Amino acid sequence: MQNAKYEGAASGSKLAEAAISGNKFSSIKFLHLAVIFLVTACVVFPLTCVLITPRLKDFIDVFSSSVWRTAMLNTLLECISSTTLSVLVGYLFAYAVIKADIPFKKIFAFFPILHLMTPPFVGGLSFILLFGRQGFITKTLLGLDVSLYGFPGLLIAQVLCFFPIAYLICSQVLKRVPPSLEQAARAMGASKARIALTVTLPLCANGILSAALFIAVSVLSDFGNPMIVAGRFRVLAVEVYTQLTGWVSAGKSCVLGIILVLPSVALFIAQNHFMKKQEAKFAVVGSKASPLPEKKSSVLTWVILFIFCAFISLLILAQFASILIGSFQKLWGINTAFTLEHFKMIKKFSLELTNSITFAFISALCGTILASLSVFFVNRTNLPCKKYLDICVQIPAALPGSLFGLALSLSSTFLHIRASSLMIVIAMTVAFMPFSYRIISTVFSQIKITLDDASRSLGADKIQVLTTVLLPLSKGGMFSSFIYDFVRGVGTISSVIFLVSFKTPLASIKILNLAEQGEWGKAASLATVLTTLTFSILLLGSIILKIWRKKEA
Amino acid sequence: MKKTIILITAALFASLALAGCQKKNTQELRVYSIIHDEETEALTKLFTEKTGIPVSYLRATTGELVNRVITEKNDPLADVLLGGASSYHIQADKEGALESYASPLAKNLPSYAVAQDNTWTGFCVLTLGIGINEARYAEKFPGLKIPASWDDLTNPAFKGEIVLTNPSASSTGYLFVQNQLQRLGKEKGWDYLLALTKNVGQFPDSGSAPAKLLGTGEYAIGVSYLHALAKYNAQGFNVRPIAPPKSVGDVDCVSIMKNTKNLAAAKKFVDFILSVEAQELMSQFTFTTPVNPQAKAVKGSIPIADIDLINYDVQKASSEKAEVLDKWVKSVK
Numbered sequence: 001m002q003n004a005k006y007e008g009a010a011s012g013s014k015l016a017e018a019a020i021s022g023n024k025f026s027s028i029k030f031l032h033l034a035v036i037f038l039v040t041a042c043v044v045f046p047l048t049c050v051l052i053t054p055r056l057k058d059f060i061d062v063f064s065s066s067v068w069r070t071a072m073l074n075t076l077l078e079c080i081s082s083t084t085l086s087v088l089v090g091y092l093f094a095y096a097v098i099k100a101d102i103p104f105k106k107i108f109a110f111f112p113i114l115h116l117m118t119p120p121f122v123g124g125l126s127f128i129l130l131f132g133r134q135g136f137i138t139k140t141l142l143g144l145d146v147s148l149y150g151f152p153g154l155l156i157a158q159v160l161c162f163f164p165i166a167y168l169i170c171s172q173v174l175k176r177v178p179p180s181l182e183q184a185a186r187a188m189g190a191s192k193a194r195i196a197l198t199v200t201l202p203l204c205a206n207g208i209l210s211a212a213l214f215i216a217v218s219v220l221s222d223f224g225n226p227m228i229v230a231g232r233f234r235v236l237a238v239e240v241y242t243q244l245t246g247w248v249s250a251g252k253s254c255v256l257g258i259i260l261v262l263p264s265v266a267l268f269i270a271q272n273h274f275m276k277k278q279e280a281k282f283a284v285v286g287s288k289a290s291p292l293p294e295k296k297s298s299v300l301t302w303v304i305l306f307i308f309c310a311f312i313s314l315l316i317l318a319q320f321a322s323i324l325i326g327s328f329q330k331l332w333g334i335n336t337a338f339t340l341e342h343f344k345m346i347k348k349f350s351l352e353l354t355n356s357i358t359f360a361f362i363s364a365l366c367g368t369i370l371a372s373l374s375v376f377f378v379n380r381t382n383l384p385c386k387k388y389l390d391i392c393v394q395i396p397a398a399l400p401g402s403l404f405g406l407a408l409s410l411s412s413t414f415l416h417i418r419a420s421s422l423m424i425v426i427a428m429t430v431a432f433m434p435f436s437y438r439i440i441s442t443v444f445s446q447i448k449i450t451l452d453d454a455s456r457s458l459g460a461d462k463i464q465v466l467t468t469v470l471l472p473l474s475k476g477g478m479f480s481s482f483i484y485d486f487v488r489g490v491g492t493i494s495s496v497i498f499l500v501s502f503k504t505p506l507a508s509i510k511i512l513n514l515a516e517q518g519e520w521g522k523a524a525s526l527a528t529v530l531t532t533l534t535f536s537i538l539l540l541g542s543i544i545l546k547i548w549r550k551k552e553a
Numbered sequence: 554m555k556k557t558i559i560l561i562t563a564a565l566f567a568s569l570a571l572a573g574c575q576k577k578n579t580q581e582l583r584v585y586s587i588i589h590d591e592e593t594e595a596l597t598k599l600f601t602e603k604t605g606i607p608v609s610y611l612r613a614t615t616g617e618l619v620n621r622v623i624t625e626k627n628d629p630l631a632d633v634l635l636g637g638a639s640s641y642h643i644q645a646d647k648e649g650a651l652e653s654y655a656s657p658l659a660k661n662l663p664s665y666a667v668a669q670d671n672t673w674t675g676f677c678v679l680t681l682g683i684g685i686n687e688a689r690y691a692e693k694f695p696g697l698k699i700p701a702s703w704d705d706l707t708n709p710a711f712k713g714e715i716v717l718t719n720p721s722a723s724s725t726g727y728l729f730v731q732n733q734l735q736r737l738g739k740e741k742g743w744d745y746l747l748a749l750t751k752n753v754g755q756f757p758d759s760g761s762a763p764a765k766l767l768g769t770g771e772y773a774i775g776v777s778y779l780h781a782l783a784k785y786n787a788q789g790f791n792v793r794p795i796a797p798p799k800s801v802g803d804v805d806c807v808s809i810m811k812n813t814k815n816l817a818a819a820k821k822f823v824d825f826i827l828s829v830e831a832q833e834l835m836s837q838f839t840f841t842t843p844v845n846p847q848a849k850a851v852k853g854s855i856p857i858a859d860i861d862l863i864n865y866d867v868q869k870a871s872s873e874k875a876e877v878l879d880k881w882v883k884s885v886k
Contacts, residue, residue, distance in 0.1 A: 133771045147713070149755055232756060242722040242758055250620065331789050413624050497617060501630065502583055502609045513590060513612055 028463050032383050035373050039392045042426050046407035049414055050254045058251035075235045082158040083216040089159055090166020091208060093312060096305035098174040099200065111313040112164035116487050122527055124228035126319040127157050153229040160315060161225055162218055166211040168480055169439060173207030176446050192298060207442055214438050217264045221400040223494060236260050237400045250406065257403040264398025327525035342525035349510060349526055356507040357533060360489030363428035367485040368478055371436035375444050376466050380452060397434035401494030404431060409498045420501035427496050428489040436481035443477030444470060483538060490534050582818045584610040585618045587636030592838035599834060600825050606818050619645055626650035629810035632819040638724050640871060642673035642806045652809040654820055658827040666804045666844050675804025676826050677841035680860050681729055682779035683795040684764060689773040702797045707748040715752045716763045716772040721878045725760030729776055730877060731870040732801040736863050750885045767792050779855045783840040787853045798861040804844060
């Protein structure tokens with residue numbers, strides 16, 4: 001610690017730190033080492049296994065073939081358009097809910113979260129039912145006979161899938177935009193729209209960019225949506241999966257995965273560069289102004305935002321409705337007679353349901369903790385290996401889930417570890433940790449570094465700064481991160497599909513399996529039960545948290 | 554902070570404890586199953602009743618399980634791989650993952666259903682056919698005769714209404730391509746394929762997708778395994794299965810893992826799968842045609858007499874796969 005180099009702009013109170021660090025050497029250093037070790041074992045090692053799997057021939061095969069060029073161009077197009085639209089929708093939604101005083105905003109705020117809970121197959125299947133060639137919206141409501149399979153369908157599906165992420169990040173940021181600046185602008189006579197565009201928006205640039213880059217990487221690695229709705233429009237992430245499951249060619253799949261990671265790493269470096277410059281501007285906590293009562297928006301904005309939110313919410317609701325209705329129908333869309341037979345089957349799947357909930361819960365806990373610690377080490381300390389940690393924690397977001405699952409299974413074979421549940425927990429933790437990392441670092445970056453300095457000059461050591469200042473101030477962000485990890489963990493398919501074993505079946509995989517076998521009624525009812533369970537647990541959790549907070553206060 | 558550390562440790566221990574729970578029970582037979590979930594359940598239950606050997610199974614898609622079989626070949630988790638077209642078992646065999654076992658019941662089987670080195674044995678016949686969603690067809694092509702042969706599908710009227718599995722992603726799709734190339738010869742075969750693909754609206758990656766898309770009325774015409782179409786038909790979907798002349802067949806296979814510690818039980822399982830009782834049970838679920846000549850296929854499945862097969866050359870299909878698919882990718886779309 002003493003000989004650690006104090007570079008970077010982290011702190012202005014080096015003397016105090018040096019004086020204290022002597023006796024608190026061990027615990028923080030231990031924690032730091034533990035995090036580095038965990039990240040190395042769970043991220044770097046499996047990826048190394050991916051790197052050494054393909055033979056030279058696989059590389060030559062992939063690079064000498066012209067087939068992949070189209071896929072690469074398609075991927076680029078997909079990435080740019082889906083990201084832009086998702087962020088736009090997510091930001092507008094967040095703005096409408098947080099800043100514009102539209103009616104039912106509390107209910108609207110619930111929908112993106114609800115959507116995050118959708119098990120992946122629900123999205124795909126309900127897309128077919130709603131927007132397919134026989135879709136309820138396209139055919140029954142609009143009377144169209146169109147095929148959305150291909151680029152347009154992919155765009156709709158991905159925007160619906162990823163805008164909640166943008167919403168979550170943007171709403172965190174919007175909540176923390178200092179009202180004093182908006183008030184000042186208003187005092188000078190600026191209109192609400194002008195404030196939104198020239199004050200609020202630039203202040204959120206950090207969050208928006210963060211969301212955009214995160215979504216861009218997620219879009220790159222998304223294979224569920226393109227698989228189902230992209231039709232003849234081929235993208236790289238699907239090719240990775242296809243090579244693996246259709247051709248049983250782990251080598252080529254790994255090569256394509258490696259190609260896919262490169263742009264993600266570039267995006268990631270770009271973001272880091274950009275964020276460094278912006279960070280200081282956005283530190284706002286620690287200089288709070290009491291908000292003035294909001295001025296009413298102009299009627300036009302109000303109406304447009306309301307319709308916008310209602311439209312998106314209705315789409316999300318329609319997806320759920322199709323699943324709910326499907327689980328009570330004898331034969332989806334064909335024999336609409338009411339039945340309970342699918343639900344009677346559910347008790348057979350109790351092991352699957354318990355596993356899904358348990359694993360996702362543990363992973364969400366591990367993911368949130370690991371992400372918070374990593375953010376702390378990277379942004380608030382001068383300990384070594386910052387860059388390494390920063391990159392390792394975020395890189396899984398750039399990998400298609402199935403490739404990372406393959407990486408884990410390769411490494412467990414390599415080490416002769418036969419612990420399917422451990423592998424599943426690691427896969428879930430690692431797959432969704434990048435999001436936790438993003439959201440927590442966004443929250444941390446808004447907590448002024450002067451607060452750290454202040455508490456440290458009052459005698460707190462680094463760990464105390466973390467536990468008594470940073471963590472309590474970022475409770476909201478950590479809770480969002482936990483919810484996200486948990487919900488995605490419950491619903492994930494791609495990252496665990498290669499890891500489930502005889503005693504560790506998962507409900508999400510079972511749903512996919514049932515759907516794939518044409519058992520849509522059962523698949524839908526299992527999805528309904530799983531989603532209800534997930535909701536109830538979260539509800540219970542938030543009630544307990546509320547009671548706990550009241551007691552504390 | 555202490556809380557956090559305690560939480561981390563607790564979480565890790567919890568997951569480790571869970572992991573510890575799944576010690577391998579050597580008494581139990583472990584099956585990787587590619588066939589239908591309910592079917593696997595019924596079969597394994599019957600097997601346990603008959604032999605007293607407990608079974609646990611894991612059901613997943615072909616590529617996934619074959620992949621596992623290959624990566625785990627030195628220390629297999631499963632004892633038996635149940636299901637999957639012969640090409641996949643050949644692939645696993647080439648990697649040295651399969652054990653040879655000539656079941657006494659395999660003597661009665663047609664020669665195409667048994668591997669030369671006895672590593673895999675077919676247990677039901679799969680044949681390609683044409684599926685029609687009658688409602689959509691009647692609406693789109695009123696008065697047009699329903700296609701009865703492969704050649705009927707190239708009618709330009711069908712543009713955008715045919716769904717065909719992507720041959721570079723699925724063995725079903727590739728089987729279809731080889732069907733045409735071997736039926737018509739190389740040159741005419743390609744002419745046919747290029748004419749047909751102009752009519753194709755979508756190339757899904759999964760072999761089971763066309764039947765599903767027909768069932769929901771997304772397309773009027775599709776190419777799929779006949780038994781899948783027959784099953785959808787029996788379930789109440791408006792899907793009519795058609796067995797065109799000069800089709801090809803493949804077999805769903807069962808095989809034993811090379812380094813299994815449960816060889817005796819695994820052999821019993823293979824014998825069981827080929828038995829008349831198991832074969833008839835299977836047919837009830839999947840509408841496939843049993844490979845054992847003594848077993849009767851379920852009502853509603855396509856009788857073997859209605860199926861006209863060409864003499865399909867598996868070796869040729871597998872040796873020219875890369876070349877054919879390369880040409881496919883370059884000339885289609």
